[in-house]
Amino acid sequence: MRIRGAVLRAIGAERPFARSQPLELVELELDEPGPGELRIRIEAAGLCHSDLSVVDGARPRPMPMLLGHEAAGIVEAVGEGVDDVAVGTRVVTTFLPRCGECDACATDGRLPCERGSASNAEGELLGGGRRLREGEHEVHHHLGVSAFATHAVLDRRSVVPVGDDVPPQVAAVLGCAMLTGGGAVINAGKPVEGDDIVIVGLGGVGMAALLAAASLGLGRVIGVDAVPAKLERALELGADLALSPDDAVAQGLRAPLVIEAAGHPRAFETAFALTAPGGTTVTVGLPHPDARSSLSPLAFTAEARTVIGSYLGSAVPSRDIPRYEQLWREGKLPVEALITSEIGLEDLNEALDTLADGRAIRQVVRL
Ligand SMILES: [Zn+2]
Numbered sequence: 001m002r003i004r005g006a007v008l009r010a011i012g013a014e015r016p017f018a019r020s021q022p023l024e025l026v027e028l029e030l031d032e033p034g035p036g037e038l039r040i041r042i043e044a045a046g047l048c049h050s051d052l053s054v055v056d057g058a059r060p061r062p063m064p065m066l067l068g069h070e071a072a073g074i075v076e077a078v079g080e081g082v083d084d085v086a087v088g089t090r091v092v093t094t095f096l097p098r099c100g101e102c103d104a105c106a107t108d109g110r111l112p113c114e115r116g117s118a119s120n121a122e123g124e125l126l127g128g129g130r131r132l133r134e135g136e137h138e139v140h141h142h143l144g145v146s147a148f149a150t151h152a153v154l155d156r157r158s159v160v161p162v163g164d165d166v167p168p169q170v171a172a173v174l175g176c177a178m179l180t181g182g183g184a185v186i187n188a189g190k191p192v193e194g195d196d197i198v199i200v201g202l203g204g205v206g207m208a209a210l211l212a213a214a215s216l217g218l219g220r221v222i223g224v225d226a227v228p229a230k231l232e233r234a235l236e237l238g239a240d241l242a243l244s245p246d247d248a249v250a251q252g253l254r255a256p257l258v259i260e261a262a263g264h265p266r267a268f269e270t271a272f273a274l275t276a277p278g279g280t281t282v283t284v285g286l287p288h289p290d291a292r293s294s295l296s297p298l299a300f301t302a303e304a305r306t307v308i309g310s311y312l313g314s315a316v317p318s319r320d321i322p323r324y325e326q327l328w329r330e331g332k333l334p335v336e337a338l339i340t341s342e343i344g345l346e347d348l349n350e351a352l353d354t355l356a357d358g359r360a361i362r363q364v365v366r367l
């Protein structure tokens, strides 16, 4: 079928993106869903830092690519062998499908699926190959999804069904920001009664981590970021305290669980400095491959410290998304608060500037 979507043709466009227009809205041909696949009509798709990282070249991907991976939509057609998701069901897309058969899939989310990682790197669906064409040329899928479009064909394992009562924009954000930020706290951090939880870096993932931390009702939840507007926002989202990195260190703040969600080596050092003796630092940010941090090895030993790397929230989407869905339903996880604006597909280039400038948490495309 013919669809419309936002295609990136080359990485490394100059800023402002509103002028260089790296994403081009074009008509494409979308194949029918093959065995084990389904087609959805996209209802909402969030703009995530991982989209920006492809545009600016921080995480290079094969070109051309139809971006977007944090989305919700309605199942319109199912391929052969898909018998557990009916047409008409609302689903959340997930950006790293789990094949369920490799060694990594047996690690309870600690390691990303080997096949899923490989197909994502190739810009293919989990079952192999691409379903998108522009004229003669194949267009790559972004993280097995490609959601900045009217429709998408995905592997069954790239979606998780949700209830009709979950609004599309909320469902979309469950699939990436919430899965990653919430997972860093719950899956990797495993906080216990009375634990204070500090979140360093308050972008989409950091704010989602903050919401998840607050939903647990343990100790205090403390947001740390250098941008004053984000500290105000953190307090609105339920943080008990919000501090700049300098203030947090100067005040001697130390907590048993500190989440680093900025993807910057200085933020990692701050998170480590704020972790209490015996405590755990979880790093979920994705810094540039050349980034280096300076830490005291003695602090690990003398203070019996733990540092955990949580790749994409150590998530098992089919297990975790229903958990966040239920917390949202109970009013404990106000995911709506992460959405700072709703935009159209034609607004994506400007929205990339807004994201790069740190002026938004989640901008969600509505279709
Ligand atoms: Zn994302």
Ligand SMILES: [Zn+2]
Residues within 6 Å of the ligand: 098, 099, 100, 101, 102, 103, 104, 105, 112, 113, 114, 115, 116
């Ligand atoms: Zn696997």
